[in-house]
Amino acid sequence: MSLYRTLKEVPTEEYLAQGHRLCAGCPEAICVRLVTKVAGKDTIIVNPTGCLEVSTSLFPETAWKLPWIHVAFENGGAVASGVEAALKSMKRKGIIPKETKTHVIVFAGDGGTTDIGFQALSGMLERGHDVVYVCIDNEAYMNTGIQRSGSTPYMAWATTSPVGKVLKGKMQQKKDMVSIAAAHGIPYTASATVGTGYWLDLMNKVRKAIDVEGPAYIHCLNPCPTGWRFEPNLTVEMGRLAVQTGMWMLYEVVDGKLTVTARVSKRRPVRDYLKQQGRFRHLTDEDIAKIQRHVDESAAEMNKLVGQEVIGPVQES
Amino acid sequence: MSVKRIPLSANHAAAYAAKACDIDVAAVYPITPQVEVAERLGQFVADGELRAEYIPVESEHSAMSACVGASSAGARAFTATASQGLALMHEILFIASGSRLPIVMALANRTLSSPINIHCDHSDSMASRDCGWVQIYASSGQEVYDSVIQAYKLAEDDKILLPVMVCFDGYILSHTYEPVLVNSDEDVLGFVPKNVKRLLDPDNPLSIGVFCMPDYEYEFKYQLVEALGNVPDRLKKVDQAFGERFGRGYGLYEMYRMDDAEVVMVALGTMASTAKAAIDELRTEGEKVGLFRPRLFRPNPVDEWRAILSKYNMLMVVDRAMSLGSVAGPLALELLGAFMNEKDRPRFMNFVAGIGGRDVTVEDIKQMFRKTIDAHRSGTTMRTCQYYGVRM
Amino acid sequence: MSELKSYKEIPIGSKNVEAGSSVRNETGSWRDFKPVVDMDKCIKCLMCFVSCPDATINPTTFGVNYAHCKGCGICAQMCPVGAVTMVEEVV
Numbered sequence: 102m103s104l105y106r107t108l109k110e111v112p113t114e115e116y117l118a119q120g121h122r123l124c125a126g127c128p129e130a131i132c133v134r135l136v137t138k139v140a141g142k143d144t145i146i147v148n149p150t151g152c153l154e155v156s157t158s159l160f161p162e163t164a165w166k167l168p169w170i171h172v173a174f175e176n177g178g179a180v181a182s183g184v185e186a187a188l189k190s191m192k193r194k195g196i197i198p199k200e201t202k203t204h205v206i207v208f209a210g211d212g213g214t215t216d217i218g219f220q221a222l223s224g225m226l227e228r229g230h231d232v233v234y235v236c237i238d239n240e241a242y243m244n245t246g247i248q249r250s251g252s253t254p255y256m257a258w259a260t261t262s263p264v265g266k267v268l269k270g271k272m273q274q275k276k277d278m279v280s281i282a283a284a285h286g287i288p289y290t291a292s293a294t295v296g297t298g299y300w301l302d303l304m305n306k307v308r309k310a311i312d313v314e315g316p317a318y319i320h321c322l323n324p325c326p327t328g329w330r331f332e333p334n335l336t337v338e339m340g341r342l343a344v345q346t347g348m349w350m351l352y353e354v355v356d357g358k359l360t361v362t363a364r365v366s367k368r369r370p371v372r373d374y375l376k377q378q379g380r381f382r383h384l385t386d387e388d389i390a391k392i393q394r395h396v397d398e399s400a401a402e403m404n405k406l407v408g409q410e411v412i413g414p415v416q417e418s
Numbered sequence: 419m420s421v422k423r424i425p426l427s428a429n430h431a432a433a434y435a436a437k438a439c440d441i442d443v444a445a446v447y448p449i450t451p452q453v454e455v456a457e458r459l460g461q462f463v464a465d466g467e468l469r470a471e472y473i474p475v476e477s478e479h480s481a482m483s484a485c486v487g488a489s490s491a492g493a494r495a496f497t498a499t500a501s502q503g504l505a506l507m508h509e510i511l512f513i514a515s516g517s518r519l520p521i522v523m524a525l526a527n528r529t530l531s532s533p534i535n536i537h538c539d540h541s542d543s544m545a546s547r548d549c550g551w552v553q554i555y556a557s558s559g560q561e562v563y564d565s566v567i568q569a570y571k572l573a574e575d576d577k578i579l580l581p582v583m584v585c586f587d588g589y590i591l592s593h594t595y596e597p598v599l600v601n602s603d604e605d606v607l608g609f610v611p612k613n614v615k616r617l618l619d620p621d622n623p624l625s626i627g628v629f630c631m632p633d634y635e636y637e638f639k640y641q642l643v644e645a646l647g648n649v650p651d652r653l654k655k656v657d658q659a660f661g662e663r664f665g666r667g668y669g670l671y672e673m674y675r676m677d678d679a680e681v682v683m684v685a686l687g688t689m690a691s692t693a694k695a696a697i698d699e700l701r702t703e704g705e706k707v708g709l710f711r712p713r714l715f716r717p718n719p720v721d722e723w724r725a726i727l728s729k730y731n732m733l734m735v736v737d738r739a740m741s742l743g744s745v746a747g748p749l750a751l752e753l754l755g756a757f758m759n760e761k762d763r764p765r766f767m768n769f770v771a772g773i774g775g776r777d778v779t780v781e782d783i784k785q786m787f788r789k790t791i792d793a794h795r796s797g798t799t800m801r802t803c804q805y806y807g808v809r810m
Numbered sequence: 811m812s813e814l815k816s817y818k819e820i821p822i823g824s825k826n827v828e829a830g831s832s833v834r835n836e837t838g839s840w841r842d843f844k845p846v847v848d849m850d851k852c853i854k855c856l857m858c859f860v861s862c863p864d865a866t867i868n869p870t871t872f873g874v875n876y877a878h879c880k881g882c883g884i885c886a887q888m889c890p891v892g893a894v895t896m897v898e899e900v901v
Contacts, residue, residue, distance in 0.1 A: 168626075187491035194440075
């Protein structure tokens with residue numbers, strides 16, 4: 102398997118056509134472009150309900166240059182299981198050529214993965230279907246207007262985790278889907294982002310995910326300007342900051358063995374990330390300190406797990 | 419042509435038929451009283467007799483979702499369920515028909531909770547009658563085997579392209595054994611060669627299940643109206659061809675001793691077969707009674723219903739489900755709809771019976787007939803359905 | 811405005827049959843600012859090509875597809891040499 106080493110190796114063929122109705126600066130579009138470039142033409146896309154689905158498939162036009170199916174919100178894993186099983190069966194019976202290597206890729210939002218789609222994903226992982234499941238995580242139900250999901254981070258504002266005198270945003274921690282997916286014992290799990298400098302990391306993870314036999318899960322953090330409340334030109338910068346502050350760690354789990362793929366030697370304080378997003382505008386210094394402590398603990402845990410300091414200490418810039 | 423006679427339950431008959439049709443994908447979740455369909459199919463695959471991908475999904479919602487995915491990818495897909503399982507799949511049923519996928523499902527009729535009850539009534543399939551699926555009601559294990567086969571031929575027809583559910587009474591048929599004539603798999607597959615379109619094809623990339631605004635949604639839904647309109651005629655032809663090939667045929671309905679009947683009972687499933695014994699007994703007493711058993715329920719074959727039933731004076735419709743909040747049971751409401759504004763129309767007496775597996779005996783049916791005959795002769799009209807057998 | 815079609819004239823069953831037909835929708839009309847690339851400064855690192863949500867930057871010529879560019883400004887923000895400037899569009 103050949104991994105991408107420089108951006109010059111990024112394929113130029115586009116599988117998501119222009120003219121889609123995703124917001125200006127939308128990270129999902131970047132994510133889909135990069136993932137489909139790795140997957141190539143011989144791919145079937147399964148896309149549960151969400152921003153991506155509605156913005157790319159308004160009848161009669163479609164932005165998709167790959168075969169694509171939308172069924173409902175909570176069944177990405179199940180539909181993909183059916184598609185994969187069909188391909189297996191049709192190859193076995195010679196209905197399609199036995200050499201067929203069509204990839205099945207799911208693009209599901211955090212809603213369709215962490216919450217309503219959880220069961221279908223878990224079933225698919227447990228049964229071992231040869232599918233690459235990409236969670237395009239913008240940390241809320243963005244398509245319906247920024248409602249909180251299990252993936253919304255601690256203290257983030259959302260319309261259903263609002264900020265007021267009594268409640269201050271989401272009171273629960275972000276659900277750790279990457280660990281949950283890895284706990285199914287699947288051959289490949291990874292976290293990724295479309296942040297600046299991490300595109301090749303994402304693409305190489307997709308390459309590995311496609312190449313393994315069996316289920317692969319990639320969780321891609323997609324900073325959403327509309328929902329997180331920042332200017333649309335800061336999308337990829339926000340992704341970079343998420344990694345640089347340790348709020349989102351990039352790693353992969355290959356047959357149970359965890360490796361951090363993006364070391365952060367000088368960690369930025371979380372304030373640098375949180376204060377740039379309107380959804381965290383209400384945070385007091387105390388709140389930020391609490392979040393900083395949580396990130397410090399996660400970083401320490403990760404370092405302990407891998408046996409070396411892959412996420413370094415905070416350095417005020 | 420090789421035919422074997424095997425003692426099978428309707429559950430097993432459904433599995434045998436699916437195997438004979440060489441299904442490519444089976445995505446099934448077990449629920450009483452359908453469990454043996456899932457089990458028998460699994461065993462066929464384990465023994466190498468059925469070369470399908472068998473997906474032991476983690477819920478019925480996922481079962482139907484997987485079937486939608488598989489069928490869109492070009493596979494002949496099959497599933498089975500009952501009761502709560504059908505209710506759980508509900509949203510996907512509309513999607514399967516809206517996306518025009520030829521999925522076939524075996525349905526072992528069982529009541530919907532609550533309270534939870536595992537026995538037979540038609541509340542599950544009746545609650546899904548508007549989802550654009552073809553609904554066929556069988557009244558024997560043989561009919562289940564034959565109908566699943568016919569269902570694929572109908573579903574994959576280019577003028578139809580609709581999913582089909584074959585309904586049969588839970589426990590009463592699903593678990594009782596009868597000798598079923600089973601044809602060789604080759605002969606069956608010769609009758610239903612595969613015609614599943616490969617919609618998800620990298621060489622011809624389409625987008626399926628798209629987002630649509632008010633300017634076109636109505637038109638897509640109207641396509642279903644047209645396709646359902648084609649069903650009665652097509653199913654008649656499929657059934658005829660089936661009869662010519664295998665010597666067994668059913669048509670869209672069954673008629674029993676209707677010729678000079680003063681009162682005709684209309685019922686689905688096994689209540690109809692029990693009714694035949696009741697009719698024979700009443701006839702020996704001099705009462706002129708008969709039976710009309712619809713086989714194709716949805717779409718309503720209204721032309722046939724009107725042509726056959728309009729000349730009768732009194733129809734006794736026995737529903738095995740309630741349409742809660744309505745004046746009549748669902749079967750009665752459908753028949754009433756067929757006679758909407760017709761000049762020649764029968765009068766209706768509607769009973770609800772057999773709810774939650776409550777046994778409907780020959781004596782029960784005779785009682786219902788007697789009540790109806792009395793009402794008919796005295797000119798009494800009932801303005802709502804009668805709940806037969808409930809303890810007040 | 812194009813005439814709306816009858817139910818017989820559209821594909822059977824909830825499909826879009828023309829792959830990539832969204833290009834007909836010229837999203838360039840969304841923007842207020844447009845990116846201008848200074849080829850003297852550009853080092854052809856390809857970061858703008860990779861990170862554009864609408865794939866409007868050509869990886870060979872570095873020209874911008876203004877018919878579809880929504881003016882989000884990601885390219886200008888993260889260009890490592892400041893070769894891209896967002897210029898207000900005058901209508």
